[in-house]
Amino acid sequence: MTQVNSPTPRVALLTYSTKPRGGVVHTLDLAEAMAALGVDVTVWSLARGGDAGFFRDVDPAVTLRLVPFADRDGESITERIVRSIDTLREAFEPDAYDIVHAQDCISANAVGTCIRTIHHLDQFTTPVLVECHAKAVVTPYARICVSRAVAQEVEEGWGLSPTVIPNGVAYQRFADAASDDPGAVEARRRWSDRLGDYVLAVGGIEPRKGSIDLLDAYALLRKRHPELTLVFAGGETLFDYRDYRAEFDRRRAELDVEPIVLGNVPDDDLPSLVAACRVFAFPSVKEGFGLAAMEALAAGRPVVVRELPILREVFADTVTYASTVPELADALEAALTPDCGRAEAGRALASSLTWEDAARRHLEFYARHPMPRDAPTAEDGPVVGSR
Structure with missing residues (x-):
């Protein structure tokens, strides 16, 4: 060479x-x-x-x-x-x-x-x-x-x-999806009409993403906020997570909850899906950066993440951290109340990473x-x- x-x-x-x-x-x-x-x-x-x-x-x-x-x-x-x-x-x-x-x-x-x-x-x-x-x-x-x-x-x-x-971070793409532009408002409305008020996780159902913990936390959250839906998007992977998905389905039936699993969402539709959520959940047990959560900050959404050193390094005080299932449920509930200062800090962080x-x-x-x-x-x- x-x-x-x-x-x-x-x-x-x-x-x-x-x-x-x-x-x-x-x-x-x-x-x-x-x-x-x-x-x-x-x-x-x-x-x-x-x-x-x-x-x-x-x-x-x-x-x-x-x-x-x-x-x-x-x-x-x-x-x-x-x-x-x-x-x-x-x-x-x-x-x-x-x-x-x-x-x-x-x-x-x-x-x-x-x-x-x-x-x-x-x-x-x-x-x-x-x-x-x-x-x-x-x-x-x-x-x-x-x-x-x-x-x-x-x-x-x-x-x-x-x-x-x-x-x-493709900041402008997600910031535009959260804007007051009529097209952006309409795109968000379509998701809200379909899904209601929802907590969103992007990355599919797999062990590294902490999907079962999120399911358990949602079951606790739903008792206080029955209007909320849990939505999973994405999930293409090289690995075989059939056993984990079977355990997810078993747990879902046991808890009597019905999350919406969208699978892969067309790339052009992803920003509006993120921008329309009430809270973005990112309970991963292993990450290298957390790009999907950073995109949610660009869209001005409150983000709840797993308490991990890597995520502390990347996100500092722009997100809420949780270690256990009860803490995750509490953090998701707290994030339903708008925090304009944190949202602005999140946008500033996302826009700084080009x-x-x-x-x-x-x-x-x-x-x-x-x-x-x-x-x-x-x-x-x-x-x-x-x-």
Whole structure:
């Protein structure tokens, strides 16, 4: 691979999916911000299940390279991840770029030597996935984290020192959805007519998002505020959470509550969905930044989050924190009463985090960390999952 010798290198950003997950949102927004600065940037991704494109339109200034990845019946998660790595590795063209920047475990294992953004650290028990996760931290020649808390986890676990570059936020998109513009008012009204007054969680039903805790908290809250609905949006993921979803459904029946599960919401409709909620709930047990909650702040919504060091770092006093289910229910109830000062502080925080700034900081990082000469490829060392 060639070295960076200009402020506008040829950059490849790699992600594992075309679905609306946090790391994918990050990749596309960062790519578009880089392209706006004149960078030749290409986004590589697996196109799962026959996807012809990403979950949203992408600025044509960004080149897209989507690698077909067909579903296979009966395939385990480990087999699927190993096949994902092999498929992306076979298709990727490293010599076309000055900077190769992987955004996840799959892409980092596929391309070998690269820059890696570690959005958060996962915990696996399957040996192949444990190896995959560790290699994706150790093998890259330089690392970025989106928060100091995640960078500290990397330092404590591996003795490495990533650079912290926070996420940007598409502030105006969500602020406009909360405005008095007639179109924005009408879009919010449509959600309210459909859902009533609602507590919203974005990210689907899965263990990391604390969905069952939120369900339990809502059951307590509903006794005091029977007019409120609980709404879940999103949820596309690589992993199999059927057991967790079965437990969620069992608990739902036991509590006799009926949350509304929207699944994936069209990207153009998401800002108005967020802007129309009474409270935005974010009880995740593991996060790297909390982009969905930051978008809710941009829309001026009160936000309740899990008491986590990472979220304290990112959100400071702009949100309400809760550790237990009763605390979560109490915090959701308290958030129903408008707090104009906190809402204004939340908007100010969200507006201060721009993708342009994130892109500039990435370019400065690239200039300080050019690709090593004669860098090994993924095929030069042991390959995770090789037979």
